[in-house]
Structures are given as C-alpha cells and as structure tokens.
Amino acid sequence: MSIRLAERPASRQPSDNQGLAARWRRPGRQRPNLLGGLGALVWLAIVGVPLYALLVATVQRSENYTAEGPLTPPSDPTLDNYARAIENGVLQFVLNTAIVTVAVVAIVLVLASMTGFAVVRSRTRWTSGVFRMFLLGLAIPSQAVIIPVYLIIIEMDLYDTLTAIVLPTAAFALPVCVLILVGSMRDISEELYEAMALDGAGSVRTFLQLVVPLSKSGLSTIGVYAALQAWNGFLFPLILTQSPETRLITMGLFEFQGEYRVDVPGLLAAVVLATIPLFLVYLFARRSLVRGMMGVGGK
Known part of the structure; x- marks a missing residue:
C-alpha cells in the first residue's frame, strides 16, 4: 500500500529586482547622496x-x-607673533575678560533661573507683566541706550571699572536667557510639582531640588550665551572704560594697530590666544547647548 505524501507548495523566490531592492533597503547600505x-x-x-x-x-x-x-x-x-602678543599684555586682557565673563554668567544664571521659575509657577498678572517687560528688552538694542547707561554708570561712580561692564552686559543678556529658561521649565511635568508639594516642600526647596536639576540643559544654554555676550562685547568696554588696567580683549587688540601700519600676524596670534578659553567652554557644553536650544519653545 503506497502512501502519497502531500506536496508542500513551493516557496516563492523573490526576483532578482526584488532582492536588489531589499539589499538597498538594508540599514547601513543606503544610496550615496552625491549632491x-x-x-x-x-x-x-x-x-x-x-x-x-x-x-x-x-x-x-x-x-x-x-x-x-x-x-x-x-x-x-x-612663534614670535605669540611671544609679541603676550608682551603686549594679551594675557592681562584675557584675564580681565574672564573675570567679566564669570561675573556676568553668575548674575544671569541666578536672576534668570529665579525669574523663569516665578513666571512658570506663578500665574498672576504681576508675573505676566514682568515676563512681558523682559520680552520687551529683546527689542531694545544696547546702542540705543548707551548714553543713559553711561550717565547711570557715572552717577554710580563705577566708570573705568570692570563692574561698569558687568552690570549692563548682564542686563542686556537677561531677556533672551529668561525666554530660554521659561521654555525649558515648562517642560517639567506637573505631577513632579505635585509630588514635591505632597512631600511638604516649599517654593525654595522645589526650586533647588526639582527645577534646577531638571533645567540643566537650559542653564547650560544661557550660560554659554551670556559668556559669548560678555567675551565678545565691544560697545560697553569702549564707552565705559579707559585705562589699560581695565581693558578687555576686544579693546586690547588695538595694541597691534599703529598709526601707519597694522601687525596682522601679531593681531591674529592674539585673536587665537583669546579664542582658546571660549572654545574650551563650548567644547564641554555643546551637547547641553543644543538640547537647551531645542526646548526654547516649550511644549
């Protein structure tokens, strides 16, 4: 007695064109984008x-x-250009600029973080008005108010000091920094605030233990932004300082310009020396900077 085995249907083999298309669709084997x-x-x-x-x-x-x-x-x-740049006081100019930059970043981080927390958590007309006032600062260029700023610095007896550069630089950096932090803090879940409230945390504890750790990207962003504004600032050092002891790097570069000629290699060597510290700061904070800028708009 013969037993007939059931014949299995032959599996369909993909055609050559289908196999080629499948190979092109594999991850890691994409068509090169020549353009x-x-x-x-x-x-x-x-x-x-x-x-x-x-x-x-x-x-x-x-x-x-x-x-x-x-x-x-x-x-x-x-390397004589670098040696000549150091002899002309570039290191002192860089040190003054670093002091101003650190002071501006510290002021901006403290004031912008507290202002952003108040705007996000307090929904009163007063805080909304303060936020609108900061946004209004985005439309006012520093060149338009340099004369009032100069008169205020004179009345405060701060002319020709590093403090005269720190205060207006931090003030004009605050509007953008507050806008960035407000967008970053709005991404914090409401349930986390409620959990902190159930744990008995007040506003100060909530700000220090919840908001600040979860806003590191935004804080890094405004820190880099404020540092760039302070390091590259030219108008305030030009108007509010005079002596070589308070000269910043943007004004110190004029040491390489004579009455009839410009020492271009020495000037560019000073530019390289002045760029290295800021480049190192950006190198370590670039990831947080990108993440913070992505959260500017909030949810």
Whole structure:
C-alpha cells in the first residue's frame, strides 16, 4: 500500500529586482547622496579656508605675510607673533575678560533661573507683566541706550571699572536667557510639582531640588550665551572704560594697530590666544547647548 505524501507548495523566490531592492533597503547600505556630499565639501572649504589662513598667518613673519599673501604656507615659521602678543599684555586682557565673563554668567544664571521659575509657577498678572517687560528688552538694542547707561554708570561712580561692564552686559543678556529658561521649565511635568508639594516642600526647596536639576540643559544654554555676550562685547568696554588696567580683549587688540601700519600676524596670534578659553567652554557644553536650544519653545 503506497502512501502519497502531500506536496508542500513551493516557496516563492523573490526576483532578482526584488532582492536588489531589499539589499538597498538594508540599514547601513543606503544610496550615496552625491549632491549632499558635494555641498558638505563646499561648506567645509568655506569654513576651513579662513581658519587655515588664520592659523598660517600666526606663524608667519610680518614681512613674509605681506609679500607672500595669507594662503601661502610659511617658508620660515616662527612663534614670535605669540611671544609679541603676550608682551603686549594679551594675557592681562584675557584675564580681565574672564573675570567679566564669570561675573556676568553668575548674575544671569541666578536672576534668570529665579525669574523663569516665578513666571512658570506663578500665574498672576504681576508675573505676566514682568515676563512681558523682559520680552520687551529683546527689542531694545544696547546702542540705543548707551548714553543713559553711561550717565547711570557715572552717577554710580563705577566708570573705568570692570563692574561698569558687568552690570549692563548682564542686563542686556537677561531677556533672551529668561525666554530660554521659561521654555525649558515648562517642560517639567506637573505631577513632579505635585509630588514635591505632597512631600511638604516649599517654593525654595522645589526650586533647588526639582527645577534646577531638571533645567540643566537650559542653564547650560544661557550660560554659554551670556559668556559669548560678555567675551565678545565691544560697545560697553569702549564707552565705559579707559585705562589699560581695565581693558578687555576686544579693546586690547588695538595694541597691534599703529598709526601707519597694522601687525596682522601679531593681531591674529592674539585673536587665537583669546579664542582658546571660549572654545574650551563650548567644547564641554555643546551637547547641553543644543538640547537647551531645542526646548526654547516649550511644549
């Protein structure tokens, strides 16, 4: 007696075209974006060529820089430009700028965090009016009020001091910083506030133990922003200071400019020395900066 086995249906084999399409759809094997790669190369050239010219000029002699041009590789590299920049007081200018920057960042972090917490948690007309006043500061440029600021600094007997630069710089950085922190603090869940209230926490404890730890991205963002405003500030150091002892790096760069000539290699060497501290700060805070800027709008 013969037993007939049931024939299994033959499995369908994908065609060659389907297999090729499946291989292209696999992760890690995507079709190369030639146009995007070309655009990236163009952008790299746009950014890289000025940086190359900057670094090359700092190791060229002044007479060679004038004769050979900014893009020619140095035939006789030297570090005399950096030594001359240090002799002209660049380190003192950087130290003054660092003091101003740290003071501005500290003031902005304290005032902006407390203001943002009050705006988010207190829904009164008073706090809404304060928030609108800070937003109004976004529309007022510092150039428009430099004369009143100068007169106020004179009346406070702060002219030609580092404090004269710290106070207005922090004041003009606060509107943007408050806006960023308000958007960051609004992302904190309401249930967390209720849990802190059930635990018997007051406003101060809630602010220190809940809001501040969960707003690190926003705090890092406003810290970097305030540091950039203080480090690159030019108008307030120009108007509110005079003596070399209170000179910041933006004003100290004029030491490399004479009556009839400009020491370009020495000037660029001073620029490189002044950029290193700020670059290091950005290098360590770049991730928090990006996350904080993504939360500016809130929920």
